[in-house]
Amino acid sequence: MTAPSVYDWNRIRAALRLLQEVFPGFLENVVLIGGGACWFYREALRQWKDPVFPVPLWTEAEEAVWLSKDVDFMGLDREEASQLLDTPFDEATHTFHFRGLELDFLEEGLRLTPQNAVLSRRAVQLPEVVFYVAEASLLYAEKCVLVQTKERPQDHLHQRLLAEFLKCEFCREIENAAALNPARWVGRARAVKSAALGFFGGDARLARRLRAGIERLTAPEHNAIHHWAKHHLGAPS
16 A cells, blocks of 8 residues: 655645646636645634634644645546646546646536636735635535535545634634625625534634624624624624
């Protein structure tokens, strides 16, 4: 049996950089999904250094199953990907092998579709590469279904990480009124609650911090958030 690959965020960045160098313009037309996208959100959460919502601690065994391949994308079907990479799809590993990388291209997920992935994608600008990553709330909805339908340990890790990231981001956005987009905030909150009914009500840390932040929002454009809080956060216990 071959030894499992050791993955980290730097390896994912290197994979993205290689693909951009070999196929200029490629990353503009695809969306990073899967474990690589979750690792992006893991790294973002780590950099925030939030005392309430830190990055979860993983065991060595959990780290070993975080990724099953280098990067997954949505935006090309497998035939298009095979032509681009000039290599066949490996049915045994369910990946493409390209210059030492293992890649996959998802055509349709359980909640992920090419349309919603593209419409909600986030642009990420790193010093060496620019790429698009699937919206965290959409990835979370996908993971919530996957943990119910498949037996893959990495999905549970990804779901937990995305939950912590989203909780932290929801709070950070509420606490930065100048940059807050109320319609986007409420839309994403509704999407997350549809994926996990207890997301907001089941975490006292989150409810307490959101209530405190929302109480400080006084502009008329924030009325939608106050209305949302009334129905989804309830009164303090």
